Amino acid sequence: MLKLFNTLTGRQEVFEPIDPNKVRMYVCGVTVYDYCHIGHARSALVFDVLRRYLESCGYAVIFVKNFTDVDDKIIKRANEQGTSCDTVTDKYIQAYHEDMGKLGVKPATVEPKATEHIGDIIRLTERLVSKGMAYAVDGDVYFEVAQYPVYGRLSKRRLEDLQAGARVDVDERKRHPMDFALWKSSKPSEPGWESPWGPGRPGWHIECSAMSMQHLGETFDIHGGGMDLIFPHHENEIAQSCGATGKEFARYWVHNGFVQVNKEKMSKSIGNFFTIREIFEKSEWSEEVTGEILRYFLLSTHYHGPLDFSDQALKEAKNALNGFYDLFGRLAESNGSAPSDQSLDQTLDRCQVAFKAAMDDDLNTPVAIAALQGLRSVVNKLTEKGLSSEERKRVRQEFRSLGNVLGLFQIDKWQFGGPSVVPIGQAKVTSEALPVGAKKSGLTDTEIEDLLRERNEARGKKQFKRADEIRQSLAAHGIIIEDKPDGSSRWKR
RNA sequence: GGCGCCGUACCCAAGUGGUAAGGGAGCAGUCUGCAAAACUGCGAUGCAGCGGUUCGAACCCGCUCGGCGCCUCCA
Numbered sequence: 212m213l214k215l216f217n218t219l220t221g222r223q224e225v226f227e228p229i230d231p232n233k234v235r236m237y238v239c240g241v242t243v244y245d246y247c248h249i250g251h252a253r254s255a256l257v258f259d260v261l262r263r264y265l266e267s268c269g270y271a272v273i274f275v276k277n278f279t280d281v282d283d284k285i286i287k288r289a290n291e292q293g294t295s296c297d298t299v300t301d302k303y304i305q306a307y308h309e310d311m312g313k314l315g316v317k318p319a320t321v322e323p324k325a326t327e328h329i330g331d332i333i334r335l336t337e338r339l340v341s342k343g344m345a346y347a348v349d350g351d352v353y354f355e356v357a358q359y360p361v362y363g364r365l366s367k368r369r370l371e372d373l374q375a376g377a378r379v380d381v382d383e384r385k386r387h388p389m390d391f392a393l394w395k396s397s398k399p400s401e402p403g404w405e406s407p408w409g410p411g412r413p414g415w416h417i418e419c420s421a422m423s424m425q426h427l428g429e430t431f432d433i434h435g436g437g438m439d440l441i442f443p444h445h446e447n448e449i450a451q452s453c454g455a456t457g458k459e460f461a462r463y464w465v466h467n468g469f470v471q472v473n474k475e476k477m478s479k480s481i482g483n484f485f486t487i488r489e490i491f492e493k494s495e496w497s498e499e500v501t502g503e504i505l506r507y508f509l510l511s512t513h514y515h516g517p518l519d520f521s522d523q524a525l526k527e528a529k530n531a532l533n534g535f536y537d538l539f540g541r542l543a544e545s546n547g548s549a550p551s552d553q554s555l556d557q558t559l560d561r562c563q564v565a566f567k568a569a570m571d572d573d574l575n576t577p578v579a580i581a582a583l584q585g586l587r588s589v590v591n592k593l594t595e596k597g598l599s600s601e602e603r604k605r606v607r608q609e610f611r612s613l614g615n616v617l618g619l620f621q622i623d624k625w626q627f628g629g630p631s632v633v634p635i636g637q638a639k640v641t642s643e644a645l646p647v648g649a650k651k652s653g654l655t656d657t658e659i660e661d662l663l664r665e666r667n668e669a670r671g672k673k674q675f676k677r678a679d680e681i682r683q684s685l686a687a688h689g690i691i692i693e694d695k696p697d698g699s700s701r702w703k704r
Numbered sequence: 705g706g707c708g709c710c711g712u713a714c715c716c717a718a719g720u721g722g723u724a725a726g727g728g729a730g731c732a733g734u735c736u737g738c739a740a741a742a743c744u745g746c747g748a749u750g751c752a753g754c755g756g757u758u759c760g761a762a763c764c765c766g767c768u769c770g771g772c773g774c775c776u777c778c779a
Contacts (some may be wrong), residue, residue: 240779254749367707368706436721439779440778512717523715534741577717577725577726679737694738
């Protein structure tokens, strides 16, 4: 039974979808005027995992994640670059898909763009105007917060408190300082659409209401996003949606914490952000490996709390992951048959139960990972005694299927090279495709294999000095050699 | 000024009333030509501090200190 922390009620609640077998969720995506940073990655990942977990529980999930492709920042960026808004948004939507794809974030069921829903937005705005909850002034349309008595129920703020500290310039055309734009008039040079109030474009908040209602209905199950969206974005979505329909909007509001750098929020305005592609470009590991390291790192903290990004943290994630892939490597190698171990079934069952309990507890991924670490530890002990090949397959499958919920452990070979086994004294160099774990620079696999072969020839002749020289020189390139009991060797980066 | 979050070992990180999960790093040992991996052992009498409630508190209450977020575009 999944429990989720609901921002709306301020506590954990048992998750029960409207339709017993179906979950409808909406997550605020990004405004596409720049590359995504790690903070965007965390948000995308958290809801990717929520979606995967719901699916693994047997729900049919309809997952909508939008792109905000009309916005002041986009217009500004287009002007700076001397291009059109479409060019800007196309570029960054593509980049989004590339970056998130490398992270293993599955595409949402529907990924609508604001500009594809202008008609819905205008209709929703008209609906609010006709109900007296919004008013037009000089081609702009504002939502009147005073018309929605429970305004502030999500962010737990009262209108009076907001007024006191408001840093916004008060627009005297607005009836209340917190009234927000549903529709903004456009200058001829700006993107605009015809509307009952003249040419204009949507305000920021209205698009999410229009798109979520269009794709998921007026009331749906889960609405998510980063914590910084609680106010004003989600507060305003609730006000305008409930104001228009008179029904509840989303039932569970889920918000992820920030990625920080040196305990400070990673943000564009502070300038302390790292883009996802920057991490991939800087990384010494292959894309698959880097993507999995990032995932592991981002899931090693509960989604609700802050998460400090650093090179050291990534390195620790890599080391932790190494332990798993070392085990997978050994599981994949045949080491003779061994009598079946009766305790294996029990071990696998226990891990499943612990994993599920952790995920049920508000998506407690650190504890879920701990369950997998526990399995790793037990299986390591079992492999010391020996496991049959059928058992080794089952173990690997277990890691694969539980890992799939987190998007981990799906790769066959990680840092281990392809033709990694070079028997002592009789190596044959087989050149295969560059393995997944290949480093982007440094020695090629063939070079490594050549050196390894030379080393094992030396070992065969008991020329250990030469053998150790080769070990040293490979180590200088970050290559670690492991000699197996049968005299052959494997290597990893 | 208002609303809210956080402070657990060298690092990361669970635990939110019943006597401190897990990982990484480190140290020692087994194994190994040497390594690596794996295995075994070691590691917070204490959870920012001080009071209080309780048979019992890291977990509840109060105060203090320290760090941060939102109220403005922001995942």
